[in-house]
Amino acid sequence: AQSVAQPEDQVNVAEGNPLTVKCTYSVSGNPYLFWYVQYPNRGLQFLLKYITGDNLVKGSYGFEAEFNKSQTSFHLKKPSALVSDSALYFCAVRDMKDTGKLIFGQGTTLQVKP
Amino acid sequence: ETGVTQSPTHLIKTRGQQVTLRCSSQSGHNTVSWYQQALGQGPQFIFQYYREEENGRGNFPPRFSGLQFPNYSSELNVNALELDDSALYLCASSLAGAATEAFFGQGTRLTVV
16 A cells, blocks of 8 residues: 655754755555645645656745655755744655555654744 | 635535535636545545546545536535545646646645644
């Protein structure tokens, strides 16, 4: 079965420092991977996706993600964190064996402190 | 903003009642999906509609049903509400295809008392 794991419930980073939010996946076939961000009482906002091609994907708000096929990982990164990046982050994989639905991880809360 | 709008934003219902949630898709999108997000959890897939036909369903009972209209807007109906149905319900619209991202509405917070 397709699945996504986000091993950290919370990541704490000082403003200006680099951040990484981890995601690992399990799929059969080619992975279609996504990152979303959710602010309190809001819906999910698309950040970036990996479909094929370069392993380093650039997205919105200075975020990027590194796809690693051998480690089945898709970690979200940003070189310099902002306090406004504090939010809940979800990694998702599209399950092409079942309607193309998105399967989400449990989410990681990112806390950026001034 | 994504262009996906949901109504209402908040709703309180009594156990056993029925509820209808609405979603207006982003212009040009022919696929709409609904997700349930319980507190502290990731979104869980309920079902998906493509060109007015349901083409996929998650592990939700039949009392969860939906519709998609010719303008691609959508409804989620839940009958015989249970306390565990309390959650944020998210609508997502997209173009069909694996490579396309889904755009989410702000959600409807349903509380069942």
